[in-house]
Amino acid sequence: MGQNLQSGVRLRPIDLARGHGLSAQAVRNYEEEGILPAATRTPNGYRVYSPLHTRALDAFLALVPGHGHRTAAKVMRAVNRGEAEAAFRLIDESHAQLLEDRGTLRAVENALRDLGSGAPEPGATGATFIGPLAHRLGIRPATLRTWEQAGLVRPRRDPRTGYRVYDDADVRDARLTHQLRRGGYPLEQIAPIVAQVRAAGGLEPLRSALEDWHARLAARARSMLSGAAALDAYLRMRD
Structure with a gap:
């Protein structure tokens, strides 16, 4: 699903980065770490992102305040591997x-x-x-x-x-x-x-x-609610 461009929207790393107050390198790093799904590539090898990647980055950044960077990254990697149950288990552990x-x-x-x-x-x-x-x-x-x-x-x-x-x-x-x-x-x-x-x-x-x-x-509990909503939106788009 991460390889498909949705609604014909094509985003460069800098486009995705600017919308989230990040650097283009941070976006590339998140993709390499599996936090974002893999981008498509142009014939020249340039990355092309889609609204799916925007929603994935929304989810990750929303998860961090409530669960911490490390757990949020693990959750996103699990989702991007198609292992939703593993992601839910990590979230359950944070709530516990x-x-x-x-x-x-x-x-x-x-x-x-x-x-x-x-x-x-x-x-x-x-x-x-x-x-x-x-x-x-x-x-x-x-x-x-x-x-x-x-x-x-x-x-x-x-x-x-x-x-x-x-x-x-x-x-x-x-x-x-x-x-x-x-x-x-x-x-x-x-x-x-x-x-x-x-x-x-x-x-x-x-x-x-x-x-x-x-x-x-x-504040942590509220952040977990916000993170859950953003992750749900990402999961719905993937589905």
């Missing part, structure tokens, strides 16, 4: 990740409520060591040491053994850091939030971060 991220956000909000109410941190049973805490969080001990270097957790040292000892506040900070890292926040953004949580009445920065997180998830 979005749902998981929403669950993570709820977990952080629950942690905020616990911190604000003075409720004990779930699972906190007194002092613990780096191995058990890493196991509880599902991370490596090296990750906890990195967080310590960034000032996100501040375990004390056992004067006799030199081992790190994490009290309830340290466990709380580690859990909070873990949740925010899963939400996509870099360590430098988490540090001031944890510092404020440690201070009396310092939860407002975390509330602000959660509001931003809500907004980003909502």
Whole structure:
């Protein structure tokens, strides 16, 4: 289907590029990567695109904000190979990740409520060591040491053994850091939030971060809807 010119419209790479704010080289690269169906060629070897390619590029660019460049490219390659089911599976996986991220956000909000109410941190049973805490969080001990270097957790040292000892506040900070890292926040953004949580009445920065997180998830969900509509339009034209 990608080899057919539709409605007699013939587009050069620059024509397709200008309509999408891209360079002609970007369009050629997308074709070579399988994101666009193969172009027809003139006797002189020049590429000729059609409205089908316009719709394919529309779909790819609409998919990127919600699914990311890598997944969007995989979806388009699958469609162009005639493997629609594989493309749908990739989209399903993105939606599943979005749902998981929403669950993570709820977990952080629950942690905020616990911190604000003075409720004990779930699972906190007194002092613990780096191995058990890493196991509880599902991370490596090296990750906890990195967080310590960034000032996100501040375990004390056992004067006799030199081992790190994490009290309830340290466990709380580690859990909070873990949740925010899963939400996509870099360590430098988490540090001031944890510092404020440690201070009396310092939860407002975390509330602000959660509001931003809500907004980003909502924007991603809307982008997924837009991407689905554009991909459906492309599939209909291919059919």
